[in-house]
Amino acid sequence: MVTLHDLAQACGCSITSVSRAIKDSNTISRALRAKVNQKAIELGYIPNGNAKSMRTGRANTIAVIMQDTMNPYYSIVARTVERYAAELKYNVIIFTTDYHTERELGAVYEALKKQVDGVLLFPLQVDSKSLDVLDSSGRPYVLVGRSFEDRAIDCVMPDDRQGVYLTTRHLLEKGHKRILMINSFKHISSTRLREEGFRAAMTEAKCLVRDGDVHYISTDKGVCARLVEDIFSREHDYTAVCCYNDLLAYEAYYHLRVMGYSIPDDIALTGVDDLHSYLTFPVRMTSAGYDIQGVLARSVDLLLGKIQGGRAEAPVDATRQDKLILFNQYLVVGETT
Numbered sequence: 661m662v663t664l665h666d667l668a669q670a671c672g673c674s675i676t677s678v679s680r681a682i683k684d685s686n687t688i689s690r691a692l693r694a695k696v697n698q699k700a701i702e703l704g705y706i707p708n709g710n711a712k713s714m715r716t717g718r719a720n721t722i723a724v725i726m727q728d729t730m731n732p733y734y735s736i737v738a739r740t741v742e743r744y745a746a747e748l749k750y751n752v753i754i755f756t757t758d759y760h761t762e763r764e765l766g767a768v769y770e771a772l773k774k775q776v777d778g779v780l781l782f783p784l785q786v787d788s789k790s791l792d793v794l795d796s797s798g799r800p801y802v803l804v805g806r807s808f809e810d811r812a813i814d815c816v817m818p819d820d821r822q823g824v825y826l827t828t829r830h831l832l833e834k835g836h837k838r839i840l841m842i843n844s845f846k847h848i849s850s851t852r853l854r855e856e857g858f859r860a861a862m863t864e865a866k867c868l869v870r871d872g873d874v875h876y877i878s879t880d881k882g883v884c885a886r887l888v889e890d891i892f893s894r895e896h897d898y899t900a901v902c903c904y905n906d907l908l909a910y911e912a913y914y915h916l917r918v919m920g921y922s923i924p925d926d927i928a929l930t931g932v933d934d935l936h937s938y939l940t941f942p943v944r945m946t947s948a949g950y951d952i953q954g955v956l957a958r959s960v961d962l963l964l965g966k967i968q969g970g971r972a973e974a975p976v977d978a979t980r981q982d983k984l985i986l987f988n989q990y991l992v993v994g995e996t997t
Contacts, residue, residue: 662703662704662705663705664678664679664682664705666703666705667696667699667700667703667705670699670703671696671699673692673696674935677692678696679764680812681693681696681697682694682696682697682700682773691823695764695992697769699851700744701765701769701771704793704796718777718967719751719776719777720750720751720777720782721748721750721751721752721753721774721775722745722751722752722753722775722776722777722778722779722780722960722963722967723751723753723754723755723767723771723776723779723780724737724741724752724753724755724772724776724779724780725750725755725756725757725764725767725768725771725779725780725781725782726738726754726755726757726782727754727756727757727758727759727782727784727984728756728757728758729754729756731907732907732938732939733877733905733907733933733935733952734756734782735954736938736939736952737804737956738754739780739858739920740771740952740953740957740958741780741958741959741960742754744953744956744957744960745960748960748964750777750960750964753771753774753776755767755770755771756805757784759784759878760784761784761786761787761789763766764783764784764790765790765793765811767790768781768790768793768794769793772793772797772799774996776799776846777799777967778799778800778801778802778963778964778966778967779794779799779800779801779802779963780802780804780829780959780963781794781800781801781802781803781804781958782803782804782806783803783805783806783808784797785806785808785847785848785849788808788811791811791813791839791944792807794823799856800963800966801813801814801963801969802814802815802816802959802962802966803815803816803817804816804817804955804956804959804961805817805818805850805955806849806850807849807984808847808849809956812982812983813983814962814966815983815984815985816955816958816959816962816985816987817850817955817985817986817987818950818955818986818987818988818989819950819986819987819988819989820850820853820854820857820858820932820989821853821854821856821860822857822948822988823854823857823932823948823989824841824853824854824855824857824858824861824902824904824932824948825857825860825861826857826948826989826990826991827930827931827932827946827947827948827955828857828858828861828902828930829864829865830864830927830930830932830946830991830993830997831900831902831997832861832862832865832867834883834900834928834997835864836899836900836928837867837899838897838898838899838900839858839867839873839898839899839900839902839903840864840875840891840898840900840902840912841855841858841873841875841901841902841903841904842875842877842884842887842901842902842903842904842908842912843855843872843874843875843876843877843904844876844878844879844904844905844908845876845878846876850904851876851904852934854904854932855874858874858902860880872943873961875887877993878910879904879907879908879911879932881911883926884903884908884911884912884915884916885911885912888901888911888912888915888916889915889919892916892919892921892927893919895943897925898927899927899928900927900929900930900997901927901928901929901930901931902993903930903931903932904931904932905929905931905932905933906932906933906934906935906936906945906947907931907933907935908931909929909930909931909945909947909996910931910941910945912929913929913943913945913996916929923943923944923996924995924996924997925997926997928946928996929945929946929996929997930945930946930947930948930996930997931945931947931948932947932948932975932989933947933949933952934947934948934949934950934992935947936994937949937992938952943994943995943996944994944995944996945990945994945995945996946991946992946993946994946995946996946997947992947994948989948990948991948992949989949990949991949992950987950988950989950990951987954987955987958985958987961984
């Protein structure tokens with residue numbers, strides 16, 4: 661394990677200076693603090709909170725590390741976790757990563773520096789460096805929304821395979837056979853699981869999934885619109901689009917309308933998350949919904965159980981497989997199919 665002495669040597673500073681930099685002391689220049697923090701992340705140095713814990717006990721504070729609070733889904737996450745944690749007398753510190761691995765690792769490091777009692781992590785899944793740091797720290801943590809197949813880690817998430825299976829089957833039952841799937845980043849578990857659901861429904865209906873019927877894109881604004889423009893401005897035989905989530909589906913909806921398509925008469929659309937139940941949108945998307953607030957409450961309960969040394973049982977409407985808690989999804993039929 662990397663020690664404070666190792667970090668000081670790597671930075672070419674005294675142990676006292678490095679210790680003060682780690683604590684963000686104003687007696688240390690901003691440049692040196694940045695240098696020390698960056699080097700600490702590179703070396704995998706874990707701040708030691710034992711002394712503070714012995715003096716003060718638990719801080720009654722948890723960290724939530726998520727991608728982007730401007731994303732409507734994560735704004736729901738932030739509000740729900742803060743409200744639920746407050747009811748349990750816990751404070752919440754929110755860190756955002758803007759979908760960058762380095763920022764996720766930095767957020768984990770900053771959370772540990774602030775001596776939080778535990779961490780809720782919405783992982784990017786580019787690599788497992790953040791998990792390595794959390795494991796080394798000994799601090800309790802729970803993954804939300806995505807799991808790592810090769811790691812036995814507590815995780816709470818919706819049944820992603822089931823959700824897109826339901827939306828795809830709904831499209832098939834409406835008579836659609838040529839369905840485009842707009843998926844997300846290829847490396848994340850939810851992308852793979854949602855594609856599995858799509859392919860399972862198509863296979864059951866004996867409909868071929870051709871090369872080019874599944875596209876992987878980022879959720880950055882404008883990316884989905886450009887894909888829709890590229891595909892639907894030329895000759896095609898698609899009558900429906902199955903999207904990774906509601907945000908992509910709404911972006912596709914608006915751009916198809918601009919292009920002159922009638923929804924659902926010309927093109928039917930589906931998403932996942934049922935955001936319309938939590939936020940106001942001009943049109944109700946046909947979507948796969950699940951108890952988002954239940955997922956978040958269960959995640960907080962699980963984390964606090966780990967912090968306090970106990971573990972609660974899974975709720976009735978969830979199924980548990982080892983350390984994975986899955987919440988069932990259900991079809992919400994809106995105006996787009």
